[in-house]
Amino acid sequence: MLHSHVTASHKRKAFRAGLSSGTIQRFPGAFTPLSTRLIQEKGFEGVYISGAVMANELGLPDIGLTTLSEVAQRGGQIARTTDLPTLIDGDTGFGEPMNVARTVQVLEDAGLSGVHFEDQVNPKRCGHLDGKDVVDEQTAVKRIRAAVQARRDPDFLIMARTDIRGVDGLQASLDRAKALVDAGADAIFAEAMADLSEFEAMRAAVDVPILANMTEFGKSDLFTVQQLQDVGVNMVIFPVSLLRIAMGAIERGLDALAAEGSLQSQVPTMQTRARLYELVDYSAYAAFDEGVFTFDLSTNR
Numbered sequence: 392m393l394h395s396h397v398t399a400s401h402k403r404k405a406f407r408a409g410l411s412s413g414t415i416q417r418f419p420g421a422f423t424p425l426s427t428r429l430i431q432e433k434g435f436e437g438v439y440i441s442g443a444v445m446a447n448e449l450g451l452p453d454i455g456l457t458t459l460s461e462v463a464q465r466g467g468q469i470a471r472t473t474d475l476p477t478l479i480d481g482d483t484g485f486g487e488p489m490n491v492a493r494t495v496q497v498l499e500d501a502g503l504s505g506v507h508f509e510d511q512v513n514p515k516r517c518g519h520l521d522g523k524d525v526v527d528e529q530t531a532v533k534r535i536r537a538a539v540q541a542r543r544d545p546d547f548l549i550m551a552r553t554d555i556r557g558v559d560g561l562q563a564s565l566d567r568a569k570a571l572v573d574a575g576a577d578a579i580f581a582e583a584m585a586d587l588s589e590f591e592a593m594r595a596a597v598d599v600p601i602l603a604n605m606t607e608f609g610k611s612d613l614f615t616v617q618q619l620q621d622v623g624v625n626m627v628i629f630p631v632s633l634l635r636i637a638m639g640a641i642e643r644g645l646d647a648l649a650a651e652g653s654l655q656s657q658v659p660t661m662q663t664r665a666r667l668y669e670l671v672d673y674s675a676y677a678a679f680d681e682g683v684f685t686f687d688l689s690t691n692r
């Protein structure tokens with residue numbers, strides 16, 4: 392009822408334990424706080440909070456328009472609904488290294504378990520699009536150093552994302568990842584790897600956990616969790632998938648409503664009222680109310 396049943400500190404420790412467990416950690420992207428309830432119930436290890444989804448949900452493209460306050464608020468709303476660890480997309484950190492430092496502290500306070508910062512220039516764009524650009528190594532390293540220095544909870548995970556693969560190729564990406572680990576990154580997000588052998592090369596290059604991004608309609612094939620685990624990937628995100636699934640269903644539903652004048656034909660595809668109430672734990676709230684209203688002073692002398 393009401394919120395997560397474990398503390399932010401517990402979730403951060405669980406995140407780190409999962410990353411070093413030898414079992415790949417699967418983090419679907421929650422596109423609403425409500426969706427975390429399903430992610431948890433279905434047995435996934437954690438929840439990803441996508442910058443693309445946060446922007447797109449507001450009707451904006453994912454080009455660095457969302458602000459730290461918007462992202463922290465949404466991240467906090469999502470984190471509080473789940474007992475699972477949460478990794479949030481910190482884009483380029485919302486400014487210069489000083490801003491990156493503040494971002495870390497705000498996200499720690501919002502109850503997130505970790506954040507990733509990327510080495511793109513501003514304005515940033517989806518890592519799977521052409522025409523993106525990256526900052527030089529020194530600038531990228533400064534971002535990560537600022538993040539690491541600002542953190543107060545040593546368990547809060549700072550992940551460095553490098554987008555350089557799509558700009559300067561695989562070797563540049565391995566070199567960049569090593570520099571980011573030397574700067575203190577706890578984990579590496581190697582964006583837009585072309586195939587499994589590239590993940591394998593990244594695995595060999597660094598000795599921290601590595602993340603694979605299985606975003607649809609991107610540069611990478613959609614490898615299975617098992618294939619990624621087999622090449623030593625420690626965690627995989629499905630960042631925008633739930634939004635895409637839901638928006639696909641919404642379009643089909645609206646088409647049916649427009650064509651048929653009623654949603655009767657769609658009802659079997661809908662989540663039922665009973666299932667929805669189960670996810671928001673409705674009955675526990677009703678029981679709580681009943682307990683308060685039936686409280687009888689005379690029996691408590």
Ligand SMILES: C[C@](O)(C(=O)O)[C@H](CC(=O)O)C(=O)O
Nearest residue numbers: 441442443517518519606630
């Ligand atoms: C992971 C990502 O940064 C996101 O914001 O979810 C995006 C996902 C996408 O646009 O498909 C990315 O840059 O890969």
Ligand SMILES: [Mg+2]
Nearest residue numbers: 441442443480
């Ligand atoms: Mg993003």
